[in-house]
Amino acid sequence: MLLNKRIKNYNIILASGSPRRQQFFKDLGLEVEIRLKKVVEEYPPRLYQFEISDYLAQLKALPHKDELRENDILITSDTIVWHQSKALGKPNNRSEAIAMLKSLSGHTHQVITSVCFTTTTVEKTLNHTTNVYFKILSDEEIIYYVDTYEPYDKAGAYGIQEWIGQIGIEKIEGSFFNVVGLPVFEVYRTLEELVNFRPKQ
Structure with a gap:
């Protein structure tokens, strides 16, 4: 039986305001409840690569835990761009976005996207890494993209599905969907495992 039929007895809660992540679940045929709570996205400086996104995905689950009921499956996630031994988050303004893209150019x-699945009895975190190769971008291309698309809600200041990805990314190694915002294959597989593991109420 397909997951969208087997999961009818469960309530999937997506704690994300990202329209891209929400669309992924629609495309999978899975109904989700959007539940948002503010979290200060800070992490210990000792963390490295996927440790950062794992920590933040788990941190985003904390405000929801006391509200979970039987058969709730809470999904929280975080995406970072790892470049030159540091994490790039979302740019705060135009100048930061331009600076980020200049650093990624060439x-x-x-x-790296981490996804945390939380129920009343289980917490499971997965992560996926995709290598992205950018061509050398001209200043004109960078400024045009930032001013036209205003990528302030995107880690690393770009969306691979947008103009900059079409003209600037030479190749990727790993999941394309992960770069958009969610490692869909791994998420789907993990939901199948959780539904199979947890008894129906």
Whole structure:
């Protein structure tokens, strides 16, 4: 039986305001409840690569835990761009977005997304890394993209599905969907495991 039929007895809660992540679940045929709570996205400086996104995905689950009921499956996630031994989050303004894209220009970076699944009895965190190869971008291309698309809600200041990805990314190694915002294959597989593991109420 398909997951969208087997999961009818469960309530999937997506704690994300990202329209891209929400669309992924619609495309999978899975109904989700959007539940948002503010979290200060800070992490210990000792953390490295996927440790950062794992920590933040788990941190985002904390305000929801006391509200979970039987058969709730809470999904929280975080995406970072890892480049030159540091994490790039979302730019705060135009100048930061331009600076981020200039730093990525002509280099390879990693997009790391972590997803935390929380129920009343289980917490499971997965992560996926995709290598992204950018061509050398001209200042004109960078400024045009930032001013036209205003990528302030995107880690690393770009969306691979947008103009900059079409003209600027030479190749990727790993999941394309992960760069958009969610490692869909792994998420779907984990939901199948949780539904199979947890008894129906």
